[in-house]
Amino acid sequence: ALVIKSECIDVKDGACTTVCPVDCIYEGGRMFYIHPDECIECGVCESVCPVDAIxxxxxxxxxxxxxxxxxREAFSLE
Ligand code: F3S
Incomplete structure (x- = not known):
């Protein structure tokens, strides 16, 4: 899976969610999170994030x- 890192915190640009073909990126409190079991690892989100958070x-x-x-923990996964 791909992972969203600290650069997303309080930025939450959202460009990643519009390009994700399986809609596996979810808004949390201060950042967005990628559901690791839903992600198909296409990598499209990585290239569109303006702050290189993915x-x-x-x-x-x-x-x-x-x-x-x-x-992972954002979705209560161990
Ligand atoms: Fe965050 Fe970048 Fe997506 S700032 S919401 S990971 S486009």
């Missing part, structure tokens, strides 16, 4: 690694 899970840098769990 990465493929296996390309998330260690500083941002907690956001892999943050996206």
């Amino acid at each position: 990465r493929f899970e296996d390309e998330v840098k260690s500083d941002d690694s907690l956001f892999v769990a943050v996206n």
